[in-house]
Amino acid sequence: MSLVYVLGNAGMDLSLGMARLPAPGETLVAHDVARAPGGKGLNQAVTAGRAGAQVIFAAPIGRDSDAAQLKAVLAQEPLTFEAIALDQPTDLSVIMVTPEGENCIATAGLAADGLDVAAAEQFARRAGPDDWLLLQGNLSLAATKAAMRATPGRVIFNTAPLRWPVAELLPFCDVVIANSVETAEITGCEGTAAATRMQTMGARCVIITLGSAGAVLATADGLCTLPAPKVVALDTTGAGDTLCGVLAAALARGNSLLEALQFGQSAAAETVTRAGAYAALPSAEDLKRLGSALRK
Known part of the structure; x- marks a missing residue:
């Protein structure tokens, strides 16, 4: 099995x-x-580890x-955590969630912004x-680009949160995962047109998540749209992170x-039926059950 490095x-x-x-x-x-606990990096590393990958997580x-x-x-x-200690306060996010599962998030990320290029490359x-x-x-553009350029491995890039222009990063990406709002801002297009546009900008494969409407997948073999599992959403906060981590593990x-x-998608659907972010992430037992159901 290949390793999953999460930065x-x-x-x-x-x-x-x-x-x-x-x-x-x-x-x-x-x-x-x-x-x-939270943070997109942490949530994605945790779900990848729970899904059975050997994960090395640095933050x-x-x-x-x-x-x-x-x-x-x-x-x-079930992961190896390598803390990079900085003289900044640990990152903090404030998440507001309604009974319908809608949310908005404000984040203070001084530690994330403080990661330097040399550490990212190493x-x-x-x-x-x-x-x-x-x-x-969540990291700076400079650190993110440096990591992509330096790695001999294959790159999965989740564009959330969209804090800076990503066009120059797409040629380094084997898989890009973005939601419909992010892809519209990146490309000026929606749906399959946005996925195709991101490929022409350099991304090898593109996944656009559409919430309850499913997802668009664009590869060298073409385009397809996948429906989302039907569930009653309680809180959508950690769904995207679950999808990214489980996908990387698979x-x-x-x-x-x-x-x-x-x-x-199956794991993300499980996540939205629960309140919270870290607390809503599927357990290793959940993911084993979901994986077995998909293989039937």
């Missing part, structure tokens, strides 16, 4: 249960509060109590040509991209 952010999530999301300038009172964190809590939590997960170079390097948009196991995406 991304790790922080704490402060989740607020809201009757509805506030309008600009409006103050609302939350009816529920929860605090848990910049502070030297504070939040960093100590993250280390303790990740020591219980980590990325460790991947072998058959391994996968999974990246997101590719490392040798599955085709289509098979990996179907597994990722």
Whole structure:
């Protein structure tokens, strides 16, 4: 089995249960509060590990109590966590979620932004040509590009959060995963047209996630649209991270991209039926069950 190297952010999530999301300038009172580990890099590394991949996860964190809590939590997960300690506060996200599962997120990412090019390159170079390097948009553009350029491995890039122009990165990517809002901003197109456009911009394969409408997959063999499993969504916060992590694990196991995406969709559907982000991530037992169901 190939290895999955994840370079991304790790922080704490402060989740607020809201009757509805506030309008600009409006103050609302939350009816529920929860605090848990989070960050797109962390969530994706955890789900990849729980899905059976051998995962090496590196993330910049502070030297504070939040960093100590993250280390303790990740020591219980099936992955190797390599903390990159910086003189910045550990990242923090505030997530507001409605009873219908809609959410909005604000993130402070000083530690993620503080990861330098040299550290990104050093980590990325460790991947072998058959391994996968999974990246997101939380780090700086310079560090992300440096990792992509330096790695001998194959690159999966999740464009969320879309913080800076990504066009120059696409030629380094074997698989790009983006949602419909992100792809519209990147390409000015929607749906299959956006996927094709991203391929012409250099990405080898493109996945556009469409929420309950499914996903678009574009490869060298053509385009297809996959329906999403039908579930009642409670909280959509961690769905994209679950899909990315499970997909990376499936590719490392040798599955085709289509098979990996179907597994990722199934796991993401499980995630949205639960509240929270880290707390909603499927367990290893969940993922084993979902994988077995897909193989039937």
